[in-house]
Amino acid sequence: DEIEKGGYEHFMLKEIFEQPNSIADSMRGRLDAKNSKITLGGIREYADALTEANRIIIIACGTSWHSGLVAEYLFEEFCRIPVEVEYASEFRYRNPVINKGDVVIAISQSGETADTLAAIELAKSRGAIILGVVNVVGSSISRASHEGAYLHTGPEIGVASTKAFTGQLSVLIMIILSVAVRKKTITDARLKELLTDLACIPDKIRKVLASNDKIEYIASLFKDARNFLYLGRGYNFPVALEGALKLKEISYIHAEGYPAAEMKHGPIALIDEEMPVVVIATRDSSYDKIVSNIQEVKARKGIVIAVVTEGDVLIPKMADYVIEVPKCDEALMPLVSVVPLQLLSYHIAIMRGCNVDQPRNLAKSVTVE
Numbered sequence: 001d002e003i004e005k006g007g008y009e010h011f012m013l014k015e016i017f018e019q020p021n022s023i024a025d026s027m028r029g030r031l032d033a034k035n036s037k038i039t040l041g042g043i044r045e046y047a048d049a050l051t052e053a054n055r056i057i058i059i060a061c062g063t064s065w066h067s068g069l070v071a072e073y074l075f076e077e078f079c080r081i082p083v084e085v086e087y088a089s090e091f092r093y094r095n096p097v098i099n100k101g102d103v104v105i106a107i108s109q110s111g112e113t114a115d116t117l118a119a120i121e122l123a124k125s126r127g128a129i130i131l132g133v134v135n136v137v138g139s140s141i142s143r144a145s146h147e148g149a150y151l152h153t154g155p156e157i158g159v160a161s162t163k164a165f166t167g168q169l170s171v172l173i174m175i176i177l178s179v180a181v182r183k184k185t186i187t188d189a190r191l192k193e194l195l196t197d198l199a200c201i202p203d204k205i206r207k208v209l210a211s212n213d214k215i216e217y218i219a220s221l222f223k224d225a226r227n228f229l230y231l232g233r234g235y236n237f238p239v240a241l242e243g244a245l246k247l248k249e250i251s252y253i254h255a256e257g258y259p260a261a262e263m264k265h266g267p268i269a270l271i272d273e274e275m276p277v278v279v280i281a282t283r284d285s286s287y288d289k290i291v292s293n294i295q296e297v298k299a300r301k302g303i304v305i306a307v308v309t310e311g312d313v314l315i316p317k318m319a320d321y322v323i324e325v326p327k328c329d330e331a332l333m334p335l336v337s338v339v340p341l342q343l344l345s346y347h348i349a350i351m352r353g354c355n356v357d358q359p360r361n362l363a364k365s366v367t368v369e
């Protein structure tokens with residue numbers, strides 16, 4: 001066990017710190033930023049079906065469902081294909097509409113989640129093409145899929161998913177951009193920009209990891225909080241959901257993730273001087289809007305912990321604590337902005353004496369309903 005942890009105290013911390021390498025592994029042999037090329041050997045026969053899909057249905061559970069949400073935004077932005085992101089457990093017990101030309105993408109770290117597998121079988125029986133985005137090679141979901149792409153991020157042991165999430169994002173982005181190229185819905189210049197930035201993601205994550213001590217300090221201030229709110233907009237909205245999920249999974253603190261603007265339709269009622277609000281407020285097209293949301297929280301005396309782009313001078317004046325992340329294309333930002341939230345939840349859980357690698361009541365892969 002100790003050897004496998006590679007000098008880290010817990011698998012979760014090891015897996016968080018592995019991300020620069022595990023993301024590089026997920027892109028190895030696939031991404032050629034210099035020549036603006038993506039090669040996904042696992043999606044060949046059905047590449048046309050995906051490119052011509054009338055609709056894409058993404059099926060997943062838990063953290064994998066969050067990476068599906070990011071993929072929805074990306075598919076719509078770059079490929080102009082409508083996407084629905086479904087909880088496998090809901091999808092399988094509805095009477096879902098599946099039309100000719102619909103493609104299902106199933107996302108699963110373990111490849112063994114019972115609900116996701118059953119949802120795939122249902123979609124398949126109705127004629128859908130299934131593409132798997134899976135980490136575990138040879139798993140049930142990879143076998144049940146027509147084609148797919150493995151994450152290649154290596155085994156994930158900690159129950160709370162970290163490197164699998166960023167691995168999923170990197171693989172999904174490569175799938176999406178290769179579809180955009182085939183569909184000609186992206187310009188060469190934009191593609192080049194994104195692929196160049198994608199190749200730099202491991203280094204950007206290294207920079208975030210260098211803030212570990214600061215994040216640990218912030219964690220020490222909030223370890224006794226009873227509730228947390230996480231807010232984000234656009235590509236950072238699923239990151240808010242994922243940050244909240246990480247915290248509740250391992251620290252047992254109640255946490256909710258919300259689209260920042262929806263806050264005024266409910267969660268704002270919870271904000272007082274005891275409520276820590278983590279706002280993912282990196283420089284992007286919704287920056288001005290999220291600045292207003294931070295002001296709304298501060299006006300109600302909430303405590304703002306903001307994740308900002310390095311060099312931001314405005315938000316540090318309003319927020320109580322800031323964590324900087326490197327500048328990054330907004331479409332790729334979730335790969336970077338999720339990392340400080342993983343560390344924050346890890347440190348809070350450790351300070352509360354929780355078993356981070358095996359939190360109570362949770363399983364690494366849920367193979368029963």
Ligand code: G6P
Pocket residue numbers: 061062063064107108109110111112113116159160161362363364365366
């Ligand atoms: C469990 C795990 C989560 C995971 C979810 C989906 O709840 O604890 O970390 O996100 O299952 O698992 P999958 O293997 O299908 O991605």
